[in-house]
Amino acid sequence: MYNSRITGLGKYLPETVVTNDDLSKMMDTNDAWIQERTGIKERRWIKQGSDDTSAIMGAKASEIAIERAGIDKDDIDFIVFATMTPDYYFPGCGVQIQDLLGLKNVGAIDIRNQCSGFIYALSVADQFIKTGMYKNVLVVGAEYHSNGLDKSTRGRGVTVIFGDGAGACIVSREEDNSKGILSTHLHSEGKYADKLIVEAPSIRHWVPEIMEAGEDDLSYFPHMDGTFVFKHAVVRFSEVIMEGLMKNGLQKDDIDMLIPHQANLRIAQFIQKKFGLSDDQVFNNIMKYGNTTAASVIIALTEAWEEGKVKEGDNVVLAAFGSGFTWGSAIIKW
Ligand code: ACO
Numbered sequence: 353m354y355n356s357r358i359t360g361l362g363k364y365l366p367e368t369v370v371t372n373d374d375l376s377k378m379m380d381t382n383d384a385w386i387q388e389r390t391g392i393k394e395r396r397w398i399k400q401g402s403d404d405t406s407a408i409m410g411a412k413a414s415e416i417a418i419e420r421a422g423i424d425k426d427d428i429d430f431i432v433f434a435t436m437t438p439d440y441y442f443p444g445c446g447v448q449i450q451d452l453l454g455l456k457n458v459g460a461i462d463i464r465n466q467c468s469g470f471i472y473a474l475s476v477a478d479q480f481i482k483t484g485m486y487k488n489v490l491v492v493g494a495e496y497h498s499n500g501l502d503k504s505t506r507g508r509g510v511t512v513i514f515g516d517g518a519g520a521c522i523v524s525r526e527e528d529n530s531k532g533i534l535s536t537h538l539h540s541e542g543k544y545a546d547k548l549i550v551e552a553p554s555i556r557h558w559v560p561e562i563m564e565a566g567e568d569d570l571s572y573f574p575h576m577d578g579t580f581v582f583k584h585a586v587v588r589f590s591e592v593i594m595e596g597l598m599k600n601g602l603q604k605d606d607i608d609m610l611i612p613h614q615a616n617l618r619i620a621q622f623i624q625k626k627f628g629l630s631d632d633q634v635f636n637n638i639m640k641y642g643n644t645t646a647a648s649v650i651i652a653l654t655e656a657w658e659e660g661k662v663k664e665g666d667n668v669v670l671a672a673f674g675s676g677f678t679w680g681s682a683i684i685k686w
Contacts, residue, residue: 359422
């Protein structure tokens with residue numbers, strides 16, 4: 353059996369920086385509230401009129417990952433694209449990547465698992481490599497939230513959190529079984545779907561109904577029971593990290609770098625304390641980018657690697673929790 357290893361990483365963030373003060377001009381919020389509750393100072397939002405979309409940002413991040421992996425585009429055997437903000441209702445963004453990058457007619461799938469999307473996508477790539485079916489899989493996480501948020505005071509509990517961006521990696525066959533992706537762990541609990549949801553447009557609630565209801569219908573904006581999500585997040589993050597460590601005979605002390613989904617700095621700090629990790633052992637960039645959902649873990653991993661904080665031989669732990677509920681972890685020997 354082969355192992356799989358991340359051989360190239362890339363990220364793309366839109367240029368436009370939106371600060372908390374910028375948001376306070378759109379809605380009744382303020383820098384102190386946002387920083388205290390979430391840790392976010394600013395986020396990137398795609399500028400109106402820009403060509404960027406989830407697929408296009410994903411393609412830009414992919415170009416960098418492919419170059420850093422030192423492979424040719426023709427070497428890519430499969431595409432896995434994670435997003436909750438696809439360019440179209442259908443088809444998914446994976447097929448757009450095939451076209452945008454000019455790849456061969458390889459298979460492409462979309463993963464719809466919100467904040468856990470990248471971990472799920474990485475796991476899918478890992479299985480395809482470990483079975484020997486593919487040698488190089490392109491994994492992308494990208495989100496274009498800003499066009500779908502309620503930018504009035506009504507939406508402030510959600511809108512201040514989300515940012516746009518994309519990350520990508522190449523997952524390649526590795527002959528040395530002692531390094532690479534050691535294991536991934538995936539979970540779901542669908543009974544809490546309505547705690548963090550965008551209900552429409554959907555087949556249950558299609559466009560004419562929304563238009564008829566007019567301003568009373570907010571079903572196409574994200575709805576989140578933040579406190580409820582927060583309480584479940586801290587429990588599930590801890591569980592799924594422990595599950596991954598135990599599976600590989602590792603202890604808390606063996607973690608060299610934990611990269612949690614960037615949902616809220618307070619969640620990351622809670623996990624850091626629970627696992628007794630130092631500031632150097634946990635990577636956070638939510639302060640600059642907000643919550644970029646399926647893109648957050650791969651953007652953070654790329655940035656940590658670019659800053660030299662992920663080194664050969666390190667035990668790297670990725671973990672995420674989000675809408676669904678879904679959660680997951682990946683244990684990597686870098
Ligand atoms: N600015 C100012 N005041 C605000 C804002 C804002 N942006 N948003 C809400 N408030 C007010 C509320 O109206 C409320 O006022 P009230 O007490 O008068 O009613 C007060 O602030 C407190 O609101 P809460 O929602 O209780 O604040 P909380 O401390 O829970 O923080 C937050 C909210 C930041 C959303 C937090 O609950 C959280 O981070 N939850 C988890 C989010 C998460 O992990 N999501 C999963 C990933 S996302 C995904 O999967 C797509």
